Amino acid sequence: MRESKIVSRKFGHKESHTLQVARKHGGYSAIDAAFALEATEIIDIIKVSGLRGKGGGGAPVGNKWALMPQDHDGPSYLAVNADESEPGTFKDRQIMAKDPHLLIEGIIITCYAIGAHDAYIYIRGEYYQFQQILQKAIDEAYAEGIIGEKVMGHDYRLDITIHRGAGAYICGEKSALLESMEGKRGHPRLKPQQKEPEWYFGNPTLVNNVETIATVPFIVKKGAKAYRLYGTDSSPGTLLFGLSGHVNRPGIYEAEFGVSMLEYIEQYGGGVKGGKRLKAVIPGGASTPVLTAQEASCVRLDYEDLRVMGSTLGTGGMIVMDEDTCMVSALKNLLEFYHHESCGQCTPCREGTGWVDGIVESLLKGEGTEEDVDRLLDVSQTMNGKTICVFAPAVSGVIDSFVTKFRGEFEAYLKGAR
Amino acid sequence: MSDITITVDGKELTVPRDELLIKILNKNNFAIPQFCYHDALGMDGNCRMCMVEIEGQKRPQIACNTFPKEGMEVRTRG
Ligand SMILES: Cc1cc2nc3c(=O)[nH]c(=O)nc-3n(C[C@H](O)[C@H](O)[C@H](O)COP(=O)(O)O)c2cc1C
Ligand code: SF4
Ligand code: FES
Numbered sequence: 001m002r003e004s005k006i007v008s009r010k011f012g013h014k015e016s017h018t019l020q021v022a023r024k025h026g027g028y029s030a031i032d033a034a035f036a037l038e039a040t041e042i043i044d045i046i047k048v049s050g051l052r053g054k055g056g057g058g059a060p061v062g063n064k065w066a067l068m069p070q071d072h073d074g075p076s077y078l079a080v081n082a083d084e085s086e087p088g089t090f091k092d093r094q095i096m097a098k099d100p101h102l103l104i105e106g107i108i109i110t111c112y113a114i115g116a117h118d119a120y121i122y123i124r125g126e127y128y129q130f131q132q133i134l135q136k137a138i139d140e141a142y143a144e145g146i147i148g149e150k151v152m153g154h155d156y157r158l159d160i161t162i163h164r165g166a167g168a169y170i171c172g173e174k175s176a177l178l179e180s181m182e183g184k185r186g187h188p189r190l191k192p193q194q195k196e197p198e199w200y201f202g203n204p205t206l207v208n209n210v211e212t213i214a215t216v217p218f219i220v221k222k223g224a225k226a227y228r229l230y231g232t233d234s235s236p237g238t239l240l241f242g243l244s245g246h247v248n249r250p251g252i253y254e255a256e257f258g259v260s261m262l263e264y265i266e267q268y269g270g271g272v273k274g275g276k277r278l279k280a281v282i283p284g285g286a287s288t289p290v291l292t293a294q295e296a297s298c299v300r301l302d303y304e305d306l307r308v309m310g311s312t313l314g315t316g317g318m319i320v321m322d323e324d325t326c327m328v329s330a331l332k333n334l335l336e337f338y339h340h341e342s343c344g345q346c347t348p349c350r351e352g353t354g355w356v357d358g359i360v361e362s363l364l365k366g367e368g369t370e371e372d373v374d375r376l377l378d379v380s381q382t383m384n385g386k387t388i389c390v391f392a393p394a395v396s397g398v399i400d401s402f403v404t405k406f407r408g409e410f411e412a413y414l415k416g417a418r
Numbered sequence: 419m420s421d422i423t424i425t426v427d428g429k430e431l432t433v434p435r436d437e438l439l440i441k442i443l444n445k446n447n448f449a450i451p452q453f454c455y456h457d458a459l460g461m462d463g464n465c466r467m468c469m470v471e472i473e474g475q476k477r478p479q480i481a482c483n484t485f486p487k488e489g490m491e492v493r494t495r496g
Contacts, residue, residue, distance in 0.1 A: 190463045190483055345464040346464050346465075346466050347453075347464075347465050347466050347467065348466055385476070385477040385478070386466055386469060386477070386478060387466060388463065388464060388466075
């Protein structure tokens with residue numbers, strides 16, 4: 001695997017979170033290049049680069065930016081999604097801790113491209129420490145005239161404000177995030193019938209993930225082609241893939257799309273811990289269907305290949321499980337999380353997550369019957385495609401993958417089986 | 419506003435295009451469970467009980483947040 005560092009390029013330097021070090025290594029050098037272009041030209045560059053949203057959905061970023069009206073009568077906003085609550089995902093915090101100025105640089109360019117003068121960073125409450133580092137970086141940027149009344153001497157005002165979340169996973173969903181920022185309960189909104197931007201207090205708003213925004217300076221400075229040198233045709237570029245679970249070296253390692261999953265786990269993670277055999281991998285944060293070792297050994301890390309495998313790339317945060325993992329307990333662990341985090345608006349999700357959690361609990365206690373295993377699949381079916389947001393369908397996909405691929409383990413827990 | 423034609427469970431209906439599907443179903447005696455919608459209170463869209471199938475749509479849709487379209491084919495029973 002060749003080294004491909006775009007976002008994590010400065011991570012290795014000492015004190016890389018300070019303005020001085022950031023500047024020394026090329027920080028903010030994309031700003032002048034950006035202001036030399038028209039806003040629409042930047043959107044075109046992003047479109048051509050094929051950049052896809054790195055918050056889990058993988059939607060084309062340029063098309064989303066183009067939805068922002070350039071002639072809106074009133075303010076437009078950028079909301080940076082730093083809620084990062086998906087279990088197994090810890091990449092955005094790496095950016096905020098090690099290169100917050102890269103994020104600010106990306107915010108400036110993005111705001112200019114969509115005509116926003118106010119940017120908000122919605123950071124999860126538990127990230128207090130990272131919020132402090134980020135706030136310091138923002139203060140430095142204000143003091144140096146990088147943001148504020150004039151962005152680096154250009155006639156453009158930009159203010160950046162951090163908004164702390166209060167610990168709800170669902171506030172990472174873009175419309176729930178904006179509800180929360182408006183001071184309301186973090187409930188996802190009903191999806192509009194046609195494509196349109198998000199709305200913050202009735203004004204058009206763009207929501208992008210931290211890593212997406214942090215990729216923008218590279219593309220604007222080096223060009224769309226330079227970004228396309230990495231990755232595959234339909235999944236261009238790189239991602240801060242992550243490893244957690246039973247590996248020797250868990251962590252975040254940037255790689256280009258299209259590399260082999262097994263090779264990635266071997267090379268960066270140092271293989272499965274204790275020399276054990278691999279049993280399963282959850283490929284992209286807890287909400288993506290689990291892969292068996294067999295599937296993991298032949299899949300490539302890009303959006304298309306994981307789709308072919310019946311899973312999704314998600315956030316790229318892989319959870320590796322060795323041969324001794326009990327898949328029933330692993331599913332229970334996830335379902336407890338979902339039961340707790342369902343926002344409770346939609347009946348199938350609010351009730352369903354509780355039911356499946358209860359069923360798996362009774363299985364683990366040895367009180368389950370044969371019908372319970374099928375009932376899991378049945379409830380899962382009711383949660384798929386019938387709710388306001390994709391939280392419930394994601395849970396459904398997780399349940400289906402665990403139960404169908406490891407059914408033997410569920411049956412081993414049936415009443416009288418042990 | 420001009421009227422349009424839709425079919426519900428095979429039955430043809432002429433309906434105003436600015437009326438919510440759930441109201442149309444209620445008026446025409448199609449039994450459709452509903453919990454969070456009420457004429458006087460409007461639409462909330464979260465109980466997910468009023469789902470109907472619409473020809474050409476991948477997923478079932480909630481009748482309380484859907485407006486009829488010319489030629490729309492709606493199914494209320496599975
Ligand atoms: C239940 C749920 C949780 C989500 N959590 C996050 C999150 O923590 N961080 C994030 O960036 N996106 C999250 N998303 C995706 C956002 O809704 C949104 O698509 C994303 O922030 C858009 O940015 P991107 O296009 O740059 O990826 C979540 C989505 C759902 C349905
Ligand atoms: S699917 Fe679940 S999390 Fe999403 S809006 Fe409905 S109840 Fe809330
Ligand atoms: S009546 Fe509750 S979702 Fe339509």
